[in-house]
Amino acid sequence: MAELPATVPFVGPEAQERARGRPFRARIGANESVFGPSPRAIEAMRQAAADCWMYADPENHDLKAALAKHHGVGFENIVVGEGIDALLGYTVRMLIEPGDPVVTSLGAYPTFNFHVAGFGGKLVRVPYRGDHEDPEALLDAARREDAKLVYFANPDNPMGSWWGASEVQRLIDGLPPGTVLLLDEAYSDTAPADAIPPIDVSNPQVLRLRTFSKAYGLAGLRVGYAIGEVGLIRSFDKIRNHFGVNRMAQVAALAALEDQPYLEGVVRKIAEARERIAAIARSNGLKALPSATNFVAVDCGGDGAFARRVLEELIARDVFVRMPGVAPLDRCIRISAGTESDLAILAEALPEALRAARG
Structure with missing residues (x-):
């Protein structure tokens, strides 16, 4: 235990609000969907609330069946978990022994x-x-190290960048x-089709990870799934x-998956918000x-x-954003798609934050 990192991947906005003693005006840092879940999902939760005295179905049967149909795969090709984070942990636990290389x-x-x-x-x-991310460098490292796992998003x-399907297939x-690729497709719903x-x-050798936390707007419920070969999934x-x-x-x-028109509307709103952020x-x-x-x-x-100074000055103005953790990526701040109100606050706060950061 002493050798494990003494930190957490992210400091949540709630923890920051407690430390600051006041809430954020714009919560646009955690890549949540501020546009919320489908009304059908909200209604499904309302109807299910009274049944929470029962344990959930440990097989996740109905959701797995619907996901299999949605993706055109077999029921046995899907595993559902508590978000992609949990599935990442299960995969590492399943495949990695102490000392095994992971790229x-x-x-x-x-x-x-x-x-x-x-x-x-x-x-x-x-x-x-x-x-x-550099697919060729990842492959070179996997071959050199005889890696058991390669992670690629x-x-x-x-950074929000992407590769075309042909590059991913290569x-x-x-x-x-002997190498398994963890293909994290958390943002597949907002990606170009190609x-x-x-x-x-x-x-x-391929495990594809998807989530309901992003475009589907269910981050607080923690639902993700993996698609893969039968033996690996089993x-x-x-x-x-x-x-x-x-x-x-x-x-x-399940209700969110069945409301694809709502998802399509959210994806359009996300695209509009990206354009607004770029304009700002x-x-x-x-x-x-x-x-x-x-x-x-x-x-x-x-x-x-x-x-980092720009980020801190935005936070001081009650705008929650994040940034990459290593150079040269950390020359950037990362701003999540927001509502018109959120982005109006950003437009007001950013020039002030830049002036303060420049001294």
């Missing part, structure tokens, strides 16, 4: 790294290339024997928390990076120390 990108989603450290894996990090968090095709390769559940039943996805979460996710950035002399997610990375035009 990821330097600056990619940090929660995965915590799971690897917790189960004794050896993290091997490769740098980003041009604000993108498409679209990427924290990564899959190039995996060395960024997501077809699902092939016959390949035991292995989760040996280690997962069978009652981890609660009754309310199961019915809400440009009006302040900053560069917004292209994004296929529900957030925009904004290059503050300096180093990580300067971007």
Whole structure:
């Protein structure tokens, strides 16, 4: 235990509000969907509330069946878990022994790294290339290290960048024997159609991760799922928390999945918010990076120390945002898609924050 990192991946906005003694005016830092869940999901939760005296279905049967139909795969190709974070942890627990090499990108989603450290894996990090995760470098490291796992997010968090489906397929095709690719597709719902390769559940080397936390607007319920080959998916039943996805979460996710028109409307709102964030950035002399997610990375035009000052000044003005954790990605701040009101507050606060950061 003494060797584990003495920190957490993120300090939540609630913890920051308690420390500050006041709430944020704009909560646009955690890549939540401020547009909320489908009304059908809300109604499903309302109806299910009285039944919470019962344990949830440990098989997640109805949700799994609906997901299998939605993706055109078999029921046995789906496992449901308490968000992608839990599925990452289960996967590491299932496949990694102490000392096993695990490849990821330097600056990619940090929660995965915590799971690897917790189960004794050896993290091997490769740098980003041009604000993108680098598939070729990941493959080179996997071959060199004889890695058991490779983590790759498409679209990427924290930069919002993405690769086309053909590039992702080349990564899959190039995996060395014995290596499993964790393909994190948390932002697939907001990505261009040509960024997501077809699902092939016959390949035991690929595990694809999806979530209801982003465009579906159910972050607080913790529902995610993985799509993969039958044998790989079946292995989760040996280690997962069978009652981890609660009754309310199961019915809400099912109702949200069934309301695709609402999801499409949210995706349009996210695209509009990305354009508004980019316009705000440009009006302040900053560069917004292209994004296929529900957030925009904004290059503050300096180093990580300067971007940190901008972030702190925004927080001082009650605007919650975040930033990447390592150079050179940390020259940016990361702003989640917000409502018109949220982004009006950002537009007011950003020039003041920049002036204060520049001294």
